[in-house]
Amino acid sequence: MAVYTEVGTEELSAFLDHYDLGELLSCKGIAEGVENSNFLIHTAAGHYILTLYEKRVDPADLPFFLALMEHLAGRGLICPLPVKTRAGTALGTLAGRPAAIVTFLDGMSVRQPAVTHCAEVGEALARLHLAGADFARQRANALSVAGWRPLAKRAGHRADTVAPGLAALIEEELAVVEASWPNGLPEGVIHADLFPDNVFFLGNRLSGLIDFYFACTDTLAYDIAVCLNAWCFEPDGSFNVTKGRALLQRYEAVRPLSEAERAALPLLCRGAALRFLLTRLVDWLNVPPGALVRPKNPIEYLKKLRFHRYASSARDYGLAA
Amino acid sequence: MAVYTEVGTEELSAFLDHYDLGELLSCKGIAEGVENSNFLIHTAAGHYILTLYEKRVDPADLPFFLALMEHLAGRGLICPLPVKTRAGTALGTLAGRPAAIVTFLDGMSVRQPAVTHCAEVGEALARLHLAGADFARQRANALSVAGWRPLAKRAGHRADTVAPGLAALIEEELAVVEASWPNGLPEGVIHADLFPDNVFFLGNRLSGLIDFYFACTDTLAYDIAVCLNAWCFEPDGSFNVTKGRALLQRYEAVRPLSEAERAALPLLCRGAALRFLLTRLVDWLNVPPGALVRPKNPIEYLKKLRFHRYASSARDYGLAA
Numbered sequence: 001m002a003v004y005t006e007v008g009t010e011e012l013s014a015f016l017d018h019y020d021l022g023e024l025l026s027c028k029g030i031a032e033g034v035e036n037s038n039f040l041i042h043t044a045a046g047h048y049i050l051t052l053y054e055k056r057v058d059p060a061d062l063p064f065f066l067a068l069m070e071h072l073a074g075r076g077l078i079c080p081l082p083v084k085t086r087a088g089t090a091l092g093t094l095a096g097r098p099a100a101i102v103t104f105l106d107g108m109s110v111r112q113p114a115v116t117h118c119a120e121v122g123e124a125l126a127r128l129h130l131a132g133a134d135f136a137r138q139r140a141n142a143l144s145v146a147g148w149r150p151l152a153k154r155a156g157h158r159a160d161t162v163a164p165g166l167a168a169l170i171e172e173e174l175a176v177v178e179a180s181w182p183n184g185l186p187e188g189v190i191h192a193d194l195f196p197d198n199v200f201f202l203g204n205r206l207s208g209l210i211d212f213y214f215a216c217t218d219t220l221a222y223d224i225a226v227c228l229n230a231w232c233f234e235p236d237g238s239f240n241v242t243k244g245r246a247l248l249q250r251y252e253a254v255r256p257l258s259e260a261e262r263a264a265l266p267l268l269c270r271g272a273a274l275r276f277l278l279t280r281l282v283d284w285l286n287v288p289p290g291a292l293v294r295p296k297n298p299i300e301y302l303k304k305l306r307f308h309r310y311a312s313s314a315r316d317y318g319l320a321a
Numbered sequence: 322m323a324v325y326t327e328v329g330t331e332e333l334s335a336f337l338d339h340y341d342l343g344e345l346l347s348c349k350g351i352a353e354g355v356e357n358s359n360f361l362i363h364t365a366a367g368h369y370i371l372t373l374y375e376k377r378v379d380p381a382d383l384p385f386f387l388a389l390m391e392h393l394a395g396r397g398l399i400c401p402l403p404v405k406t407r408a409g410t411a412l413g414t415l416a417g418r419p420a421a422i423v424t425f426l427d428g429m430s431v432r433q434p435a436v437t438h439c440a441e442v443g444e445a446l447a448r449l450h451l452a453g454a455d456f457a458r459q460r461a462n463a464l465s466v467a468g469w470r471p472l473a474k475r476a477g478h479r480a481d482t483v484a485p486g487l488a489a490l491i492e493e494e495l496a497v498v499e500a501s502w503p504n505g506l507p508e509g510v511i512h513a514d515l516f517p518d519n520v521f522f523l524g525n526r527l528s529g530l531i532d533f534y535f536a537c538t539d540t541l542a543y544d545i546a547v548c549l550n551a552w553c554f555e556p557d558g559s560f561n562v563t564k565g566r567a568l569l570q571r572y573e574a575v576r577p578l579s580e581a582e583r584a585a586l587p588l589l590c591r592g593a594a595l596r597f598l599l600t601r602l603v604d605w606l607n608v609p610p611g612a613l614v615r616p617k618n619p620i621e622y623l624k625k626l627r628f629h630r631y632a633s634s635a636r637d638y639g640l641a642a
Contacts (some may be wrong), residue, residue: 009429009522025427025523028361029352040349040361042427047363106346106363108330201330202346 005037005052007095012041012050013015015094018085019101021045035213037097040104049080052097052275057213060100064139065212066090066100068132068189077124078208107200107207109188115246117171118231120206121199122247125191125227126254128209129220132189141192141216143275145181145200149174151278158285162198170278173305177271182219182264190223191215193311195230221261224251229276229304237303245318262314269317277301326358328416333362333371335337337413337572339406340422349369356534358418361425368425370401373418378534380419386458386533387411389453389510396452398445399529401426428521428528436567439552441527442520443511443568445511446548447575450532450541453510462513462537464596466502472599478605484623491599494626498592503585504542511544512536518550542582546589547571550597550625550639558624566639583635590638591629611638 006029013024022044026230029039030049036053053062066082070090073081082090092099110117141147152159152170159166192200193214200208224247232243251257280298287295311317327350334345343365351370358373374383387403391411394402401409413420431438447516462468473480473491480488485557512519514535521529545568553564572578601619608616632638 006432008432012429023523024429026425027429028349030361031350031352040351042368104347108345108348111327111329202344 004054005095005097007039007050008054011095013121015092015214016043018087018092019083020086021048021083021101041101048083048101049104050101051093051100052094052099054097057098061139061213062091062098062100063138065215067137068135068215069102069212071135072128072131072306075171077128077131078105078206079212080210102146105200105210105288107202107282109197109199111196113196113231113243113267114204115240116204117196117199117201117206118243119246119250120201120204121194121227121231122224122250123254124199124206124209125194125223126251129188129223129255135189139216141190141218143192143214144216144218144222145177148177148271148274150277151282154155155278155281155285159281162284162298166281166302169302169305170274173270173309177267177274180267181271182260182267185219185221185261186258187240187266188220189215190218190220190226192218192223192226193240194223194227201245219253219268220255221257221264222268222272224248224257224294225265225272226276228265229272233304233307234245235309237300239289239304239307239317241316241318243318245320248314248317248319259318265314265317265319266308266311269311270305273301273305273308277305326388326416326418328360328371328373331440332416336413336420337364338475339408339413341405341407342369342422349588358451360411362422369404369422370425371420371422373415373420375418375452378419382460382534383412383419383421383623384461384538385458386428388458389456390423393449393533397525398449398452399426400533401529401531414623418597425522426529426531428523430518430520431522432517433556434517434552434564435525436561436564437525438517438520438522438527439564439573440567441522441525442515442552443545443571444575445520445527445530446515446544447572449512450509450544450576456510460537462509462511462539464513464535464600465497465539465543466592469498469592469595469599472603476599476602476606480602483602483605483619487602487623490623491595494591494595494630498595501588502592503588506540506542506582507579507587508538509541510536511541512546513539513544513547515544526574540584540589541576542578543589543593545569546586546593547584547597549590550593550622553638554625554628556561558628560625560628560638562639564639566641569635569638569640578640583640586635586638586640587629587632590632591626594622594626594629598626 016024026042028040030040032038035056036054040052041048041050069079072079083101084090086262198211232240277298280296283295284298337345347363351361351363356377357375360371362369362371390400393400405411430620478488486606519532555561556626572574601617605619606615
């Protein structure tokens with residue numbers, strides 16, 4: 001959580017002149033999102049989120065992300081809706097960075113999801129997958145299986161400074177997922193990062209999904225695997241099968257899984273755990289001096305990966321036989 | 322700018338149950354204030370700022386600060402108004418910290434104040450001094466002249482690592498201000514930290530004053546000296562006498578200065594510069610590892626202090642003879 005770029009009132013007011021949002025009344029940098037700078041702005045027209053895209057986001061991807069949010073919102077998914085200028089564009093430049101304004105969503109993220117939250121996420125994820133089915137644009141997942149070995153190389157033997165034997169375990173896992181990563185499962189738009197930080201609730205009801213900046217075109221069931229990792233483990237590292245069942249049942253109530261998707265679930269979960277283990281490991285080993293953001297501990301995902309190594313079927317995640 | 326304490330939705334909702342603010346709809350940590358954790362909250366009743374007071378604030382001082390804001394708001398000054406619980410208290414406990422909710426103010430702070438902003442600040446400062454005249458509570462200024470030598474001792478000879486000769490210069494300045502600090506000038510409530518960060522504008526009109534957590538009972542003209550330091554120097558270290566004149570003239574239009582206050586202005590400015598030089602120096606020399614906030618460079622105030630050493634009368638700050 002950080003604000004990387006400060007924005008002067010004058011330049012922000014000039015930026016807003018391109019929109020039909022009325023006078024700027026307030027602008028607060030908010031501690032939300034680790035990749036970009038976010039501001040909560042109040043104008044005569046209401047409350048909005050202003051995002052400045054920092055260097056970890058490829059500007060070439062921004063039209064995909066913004067068009068996707070517009071597409072999903074148009075199909076009834078509650079997600080930020082990009083606001084367009086009078087000229088009809090959603091993407092501008094502010095303080096030297098690509099910038100966009102989206103609608104503000106009420107709701108709070110939960111720190112310790114309960115079973116009901118997992119169920120709500122399962123349903124929302126399935127609705128997202130259905131709503132994305134007719135989205136025309138494509139974006140490859142740079143952080144899918146082909147992207148993992150380069151990450152492992154960046155960590156190299158320094159992985160063992162985080163946990164003894166970690167470099168060898170990563171090598172082993174890479175061999176497994178590269179050899180048997182499933183092909184031919186249903187594909188489409190996936191969120192790819194639907195962690196508790198990115199889901200809002202009002203009480204126990206899901207009130208919105210945010211942060212589509214890892215969204216891409218990939219295997220739909222892989223998105224479920226990311227969520228099982230992010231939502232259904234307890235702080236002690238144990239998998240809560242009741243949460244897994246709740247997530248999967250409510251997902252299937254909207255979009256039933258094929259036999260092939262069910263069969264692939266353990267391997268997809270293993271891959272998803274490896275993906276977050278690797279990105280966290282690389283961040284952990286490469287904290288720049290004076291960093292404003294503390295990296296997340298990769299060990300959490302090592303524990304999750306160990307669980308998936310011993311899972312033999314979708315039943316281990318709570319799916320009914 | 323930082324959020325030091327995270328607050329869970331459940332504990333925040335329980336805290337809000339004591340207020341008549343309706344359901345919690347949103348809570349965002351905001352990058353505002355360096356001493357405390359601040360959150361912008363949205364409830365069924367509207368938008369508010371929630372502050373958790375961190376360790377640099379003495380909890381015993383909080384009733385003074387909150388009562389002062391209520392007093393000033395009641396006299397028409399635009400400042401945050403503490404919101405009370407149904408039991409009538411403005412100060413509670415949240416996440417193990419003293420906590421209060423205040424009304425949200427529109428407006429933005431300016432990074433590079435123009436002459437008109439300085440004029441507005443002068444007027445608002447005088448109105449604050451008048452509005453505070455009948456405030457019953459007292460709070461000594463721990464960072465007035467008696468508090469500076471202990472700060473200088475904490476820096477010690479390490480001051481010279483920031484600028485050669487700085488330790489000796491500080492010693493010299495301490496001797497001057499301790500020997501001749503004015504007594505008997507009009508006293509009352511002062512803000513004591515009215516920097517551009519703490520003043521909101523809508524366009525060129527001042528729309529509110531915030532952050533009363535250094536407010537205390539002290540010499541009113543010292544508060545002017547703090548503002549001359551904070552508002553009227555250019556980024557290159559030069560004093561902009563047009564800005565000084567604008568600030569002083571609009572102050573005097575509301576509350577004329579006595580001859581004694583005018584005569585004391587150069588020394589008060591010198592003391593105010595020394596105060597911010599010393600607190601910044603101590604912070605600069607004592608950055609804790611992993612700090613989320615980068616300290617402000619003390620050199621800025623060394624330059625300002627050098628200007629004040631050569632000022633001989635209030636005319637040097639733009640006051641008409």
